[in-house]
Amino acid sequence: MRGRRTIAMAAGGAAVVAAAAWPATAGTATGRTGPSDRARPSDRTGPWVLMAQEDFDRPLRVDGAPWRLDPQGPRSPWHVDAFDDDGEAWTKISGPLFGKQLATLNVFRKRVAFGRGGWLTAEVAAVDKDRDGRPDSRPGLSSTSLPDGQKVARISEPSWDAGVLIRPTRPLPPRYRVEMTLRGIDFGGKRHGTFDYDGKHNGYTRGPCKTRYPWTFQGALPGRTRCQYPDVTRENGFYYLTILDYANPAPHGNPGIHYRRKVIMDGYYSDDDRWKNAGTCDPKTRKIYRTFDGTFNGINALFVRGDKFREAANNNISNEYYIKTACGNVSMDKPYGPGGRFREHLASAELQPELLPKAAYRFAVERDATGYTLEMSGPFLHIGQATLRVHHDFVEDGRPIWHYNQTPGEYDGRFDRRLLHKGPAGTYTTEHSWPKGSAYPDSFIIGDPHLNYYEGSANVDDIRLYVPKDAR
Structure with a gap:
């Protein structure tokens, strides 16, 4: 194994800000000993105070929680906005066809708080396509052990028409470092040079009619039945750690997210022809x-543009x-690389x-007084x-991160547009x-925020939230 290396494209400092509405400090960045050190921030990230942690040493009670039928509409506990599962946007661009297609299925959900003080929440959802009053699959979040006895959380999603997320129960503080440790991933990509392994293709169990029905970026597709919608099995993926702009994320139809x-750190494992000119950084x-x-196991580290x-x-x-990588910085609205050879995504590593x-x-x-830092550590390919x-x-350079402002005073409206x-x-x-x-x-x-994409399992070792030491 090579020695540890650090490639930092830019530095981010800590800020002096209060972090209200969170539990009392649980420790420092050098606090616990033993297994907890696997997730300790390195000294270069600055003086951090551990505010909340979950090492999954205690059994999770998520899978035993009852399913709830999502009533949809503005009164639903899972409602967000016009781009919701049954949102006004899809109705406007699709006409009555979208409503007819949506009426062919139900969505069942679980929302379960866990961790010390309930600081984390599991959001689990599954589609009921035959409307028999039960979800068609059994996605979940459960406790399991690694071969060395280490306890971890297992995200299990045996069918593409479901989703499982871990999120904070409350919005994050003004300045923070949040991190997770991954110990297993089986959401597609190649293994030993092939997409076909363990009786699956690209992480999907084999079977007919695995499509993105009924949610597409264009709304409902006229003249197409459920099985005539585009197949999803060439596109699998997983969100390692991504920051969203609202308080209660849960799985939804994939366009809305x-x-x-x-900012995004995710894996998107696709050999679809439209990605044939995409690049990966060595x-x-x-x-x-x-x-x-x-190997189709790339990691996307993306700053989402607000302009x-x-x-x-x-x-x-x-x-x-x-995208900023060790191979340079690119904006995805233009070709990149030598001679403009590449386009679409640029993965940071594999x-x-x-x-x-x-x-x-x-x-x-990390979010500091100036912006966001994305960090990934591990034994990367090459x-x-x-x-x-x-x-x-x-x-x-005049380029904003989308919806970066947590408060009205952090933003003056300059990037608003119709x-x-x-x-x-x-x-719409x-x-x-x-x-x-x-x-x-x-x-x-x-985890997986999509109700009509992605299938597989993953093991999460721990999740930790830090704030700057001076914020206390």
């Missing part, structure tokens, strides 16, 4: 290679991304899933054990996408 992300040589020439949207592809529902659970990967997001860190100011979302039957208009006086809390997610 693309309008709600601030942190060792600092050169980009074709994702199709790799550009994917108008042609996604109807202004998905923002463009800005995992080596076969090294888990003996090895571990740690993912962390470079071995390393820590990769990148920082982006809230507004950098957005049109066009579909086969009509247009967002009159103010980011108005003056708005505010957007930070909330992280770990």
Whole structure:
């Protein structure tokens, strides 16, 4: 194994800010001994105080909780906005067809708080396609043990028409470091050079009619039945650690989340032809290679742009991304690399899933007084054990991170704009996408937020929340 290496594209400092509404301090960054050290922030991240932690040493009670039928609509406990599962946006761009298709299924959910003081919440959801009053699969979050006896949380999603998330019960403090340790991942990508292993393809169990029905960026698709919708099994993935702009994230139809992300660290394992020109960074040589020439286990570390949207592809529902890697910085609205050879995603590195659970990967997001830092550590392909860190100011070179402001005073309205979302039957208009006086809390997610994509399992070793030492 190579020695530990650190590649820092930019630095991020700590800030002096109060962190109200959170439990009393649980320790410091050097506090516990033994197994807890696997998630300890390194000295270069600054003086951090441990505010909350979950090591999954105690049994989880999520799977035994009863299912609840989501009533949908504004009164639903899981309602967010017009881009919800049954949101006004989809009705406007699809006409009555979307409502008819949505009426062919139910969504059942669980919301279970856990951890000391209930600081974490599990959000579990599953579709009931035949409307027999029961979810069609049994996704969940449970306790399990690694071969060495270490207790971990197992995210289990045996069917694509479901979702499982871990999130904070309350929005995150103004300044923080949140991190998680991954000890197992089986949400697709190649193993030993092939997508076909363990009787699955790209992490999906084999079976007919695994489609993205009924949620697409264009709304309902006229003239297509459930099984005639696009197949999803060439596209699998997992959110290692991502910050959203609202307080109560839960699994929904996949287009909606693309309008709600601030910064992202996720895996998207797809050999779909539209990604044939995507690139992956080799942190060792600092050169980009074709994702199709790799193992399809890349990690995307993305800063979501608040000034550009994917108008042609996604109807202004998905923002463009800005990416900083050891191979350079790129904006995803333009070709990149030598001669403009690459386009679409640029992965920062590739995992080596076969090294888990003996090895571990740690993912962390820091928010300081200036912006966000994304950090990943572990035995990456090509470079071995390393820590990769990148920082982006809230507004950098005129380029804002989407909805970065937690309070109205942090933002003056300069990036507000009117957005049109066009579909086969009509247009939905967002009159103010980011108005003056708005505010957007930070909330992280770990897992799968999609009700019509992704299938597999993952083991999470621990989750920790820190605040700057001076904030106390």
